[in-house]
Amino acid sequence: MSLPPSGREESLVRPHYDDVVRAAERLEGVAHRAPVHTSRTANERTRAELFFKCENFQRGGAFKFRGAYNAVAALSSEQRRRGIVTYSSGNHAQALAYAGKLQGVEATIIMPNDAPEMKVAATRGYGGHVQFYDRYSEDREEIGRRLAADRGLALIPPYDHPDVIAGQGTSARELIESVGQLDILIAPLGGGGLLAGSAIAAKHLSPSVKVIGVEPEAGNDGVQSFRKGEVVHIPPPKSIADGAIVTHLGYHNFPIIQDLVDDIVTVSDAQLIEAMRFFAERMKMVVEPTGCLGAAAALGNIYPVEGKRVGVILSGGNVDIARFCALLAA
Amino acid sequence: MSLPPSGREESLVRPHYDDVVRAAERLEGVAHRAPVHTSRTANERTRAELFFKCENFQRGGAFKFRGAYNAVAALSSEQRRRGIVTYSSGNHAQALAYAGKLQGVEATIIMPNDAPEMKVAATRGYGGHVQFYDRYSEDREEIGRRLAADRGLALIPPYDHPDVIAGQGTSARELIESVGQLDILIAPLGGGGLLAGSAIAAKHLSPSVKVIGVEPEAGNDGVQSFRKGEVVHIPPPKSIADGAIVTHLGYHNFPIIQDLVDDIVTVSDAQLIEAMRFFAERMKMVVEPTGCLGAAAALGNIYPVEGKRVGVILSGGNVDIARFCALLAA
Numbered sequence: 001m002s003l004p005p006s007g008r009e010e011s012l013v014r015p016h017y018d019d020v021v022r023a024a025e026r027l028e029g030v031a032h033r034a035p036v037h038t039s040r041t042a043n044e045r046t047r048a049e050l051f052f053k054c055e056n057f058q059r060g061g062a063f064k065f066r067g068a069y070n071a072v073a074a075l076s077s078e079q080r081r082r083g084i085v086t087y088s089s090g091n092h093a094q095a096l097a098y099a100g101k102l103q104g105v106e107a108t109i110i111m112p113n114d115a116p117e118m119k120v121a122a123t124r125g126y127g128g129h130v131q132f133y134d135r136y137s138e139d140r141e142e143i144g145r146r147l148a149a150d151r152g153l154a155l156i157p158p159y160d161h162p163d164v165i166a167g168q169g170t171s172a173r174e175l176i177e178s179v180g181q182l183d184i185l186i187a188p189l190g191g192g193g194l195l196a197g198s199a200i201a202a203k204h205l206s207p208s209v210k211v212i213g214v215e216p217e218a219g220n221d222g223v224q225s226f227r228k229g230e231v232v233h234i235p236p237p238k239s240i241a242d243g244a245i246v247t248h249l250g251y252h253n254f255p256i257i258q259d260l261v262d263d264i265v266t267v268s269d270a271q272l273i274e275a276m277r278f279f280a281e282r283m284k285m286v287v288e289p290t291g292c293l294g295a296a297a298a299l300g301n302i303y304p305v306e307g308k309r310v311g312v313i314l315s316g317g318n319v320d321i322a323r324f325c326a327l328l329a330a
Numbered sequence: 331m332s333l334p335p336s337g338r339e340e341s342l343v344r345p346h347y348d349d350v351v352r353a354a355e356r357l358e359g360v361a362h363r364a365p366v367h368t369s370r371t372a373n374e375r376t377r378a379e380l381f382f383k384c385e386n387f388q389r390g391g392a393f394k395f396r397g398a399y400n401a402v403a404a405l406s407s408e409q410r411r412r413g414i415v416t417y418s419s420g421n422h423a424q425a426l427a428y429a430g431k432l433q434g435v436e437a438t439i440i441m442p443n444d445a446p447e448m449k450v451a452a453t454r455g456y457g458g459h460v461q462f463y464d465r466y467s468e469d470r471e472e473i474g475r476r477l478a479a480d481r482g483l484a485l486i487p488p489y490d491h492p493d494v495i496a497g498q499g500t501s502a503r504e505l506i507e508s509v510g511q512l513d514i515l516i517a518p519l520g521g522g523g524l525l526a527g528s529a530i531a532a533k534h535l536s537p538s539v540k541v542i543g544v545e546p547e548a549g550n551d552g553v554q555s556f557r558k559g560e561v562v563h564i565p566p567p568k569s570i571a572d573g574a575i576v577t578h579l580g581y582h583n584f585p586i587i588q589d590l591v592d593d594i595v596t597v598s599d600a601q602l603i604e605a606m607r608f609f610a611e612r613m614k615m616v617v618e619p620t621g622c623l624g625a626a627a628a629l630g631n632i633y634p635v636e637g638k639r640v641g642v643i644l645s646g647g648n649v650d651i652a653r654f655c656a657l658l659a660a
């Protein structure tokens with residue numbers, strides 16, 4: 001069992017399937033029931049039956065809205081009055097600002113100064129107060145904790161939080177409700193909010209499913225942690241999957257991943273671009289690089305799927321179109 | 331009443347709502363029930379309630395599959411044995427090749443030699459025999475009729491055919507079945523297959539709806555024909571809306587459009603690009619320029635929609651990604 005840094009043990013609450021159900025109730029009529037798309041071409045290529053859960057069509061353009069909204073909805077009225085704070089490399093920033101706006105809660109967002117312009121603009125567009133930090137020299141978690149303590153704000157980190165994990169689990173729950181039992185469920189892995197939540201939902205609803213996390217090759221802290229049995233920290237990685245370039249898994253997330261996830265694999269940036277091209281050309285969708293992690297593993301046969309019914313979570317579509325085109329032209 | 335060129339009167343059969351229903355039965359389980367997407371941002375900008383029928387997610391990447399499949403399904407077994415032929419600037423080519431493949435009918439496709447590479451490749455990918463012609467010097471209809479006569483092939487033109495029109499009407503039917511009564515239905519206008527079929531379905535299911543066609547500014551033969559009360563021919567127009575650059579409306583299509591369509595408006599290429607950008611950035615979808623015609627009119631306030639419930643048919647998503655990116659960079 002991995003332990004969080006000293007002084008944080010008290011906060012280790014493990015979410016269960018009931019919490020995913022409660023999150024789904026809170027999200028009813030607020031989050032989109034993101035559609036499931038299929039592709040004969042993808043099925044022919046992989047000789048599998050792939051079900052893509054399209055969180056790129058979610059409110060705010062990514063699954064992150066689910067966890068953020070659920071976490072804000074779970075706050076006390078006193079906490080809501082004081083406001084919320086988070087740090088995020090992108091989609092959680094927008095999602096929390098949006099969730100705050102919808103629920104009348106003021107949100108401060110600590111963003112890296114190299115965050116995609118579109119994500120900064122969208123965060124501000126939802127009324128979030130953006131505060132920048134340097135990814136390579138500053139500790140965003142420290143900044144977040146300090147702001148929370150100084151101003152009495154509720155800290156809702158992007159993944160290391162039980163209500164965030166439970167909210168993210170609602171996507172896999174909807175997917176299995178829609179398409180039935182799965183042999184494999186593949187989800188992107190950054191800090192582990194989506195993967196942990198997906199695993200909780202999937203193992204409950206489809207007990208024989210194998211749950212697979214996919215992270216960028218350059219940031220394989222998840223694989224390292226999974227093998228070592230504890231949260232491994234790595235230097236800030238560089239990958240086009242800007243939503244998954246975390247330095248370590250969440251402490252709430254890791255025990256769930258260790259218990260319920262069957263394997264973690266990695267994909268290269270080139271494989272992400274191939275998947276992104278496939279979605280644009282064949283499925284007429286814009287999926288951001290991070291959103292392609294799971295699909296790249298399935299389409300590139302990184303994790304074997306032949307003959308299986310496979311759920312693949314496409315986590316988001318928030319990519320500057322200029323960057324999208326530059327990546328596809330490379 | 332406009333008359334077709336001498337010798338073609340006998341073929342003027344007008345499809346009715348019953349034909350759309352029969353087409354829907356043939357397409358059941360074969361065509362996708364293309365999803366309807368909405369956008370809070372689009373609604374805020376237009377102060378309307380917009381329902382986008384996403385035929386870019388249709389089989390073959392465009393609504394054309396509906397009409398092509400229906401027309402092939404309506405052939406006699408003798409006609410199927412001999413094969414089919416068509417001419418097309420793109421999506422109908424793929425659609426007919428695909429419909430032929432699915433129903434075991436050999437398809438010959440006459441395509442312009444400047445057709446998008448992706449559309450040629452896709453047509454061949456579906457097993458279609460491609461024969462090129464020059465859009466600016468040759469008459470594709472003449473080539474098609476000659477091939478049909480010489481080889482005993484059934485000619486299924488891209489729009490000027492009652493079974494094609496009836497098939498295209500199934501999209502508007504599904505849209506209204508999904509979202510209920512509409513105040514306005516906006517559809518792209520090239521040769522008039524989609525618009526005529528949409529008008530037949532929409533006026534039956536939502537009698538007070540106003541049906542609006544949208545064509546490229548550079549190829550406004552539809553507006554001219556609508557005003558003049560007869561099919562007006564224009565020189566081959568140049569527009570990025572490669573699926574709508576026809577020289578004249580279909581002779582089966584025009585009387586239906588004249589009777590049931592309420593107005594025809596035009597949009598510029600720049601307006602198409604703005605709509606294409608909106609779909610990519612905000613709705614995470616790839617919509618080809620022709621597919622943006624209806625949306626450009628609504629989003630650009632070319633046809634007033636404020637306060638209305640508006641159906642907008644996005645007709646397709648088949649655009650080379652390199653071209654898509656070049657258009658958005660311009």
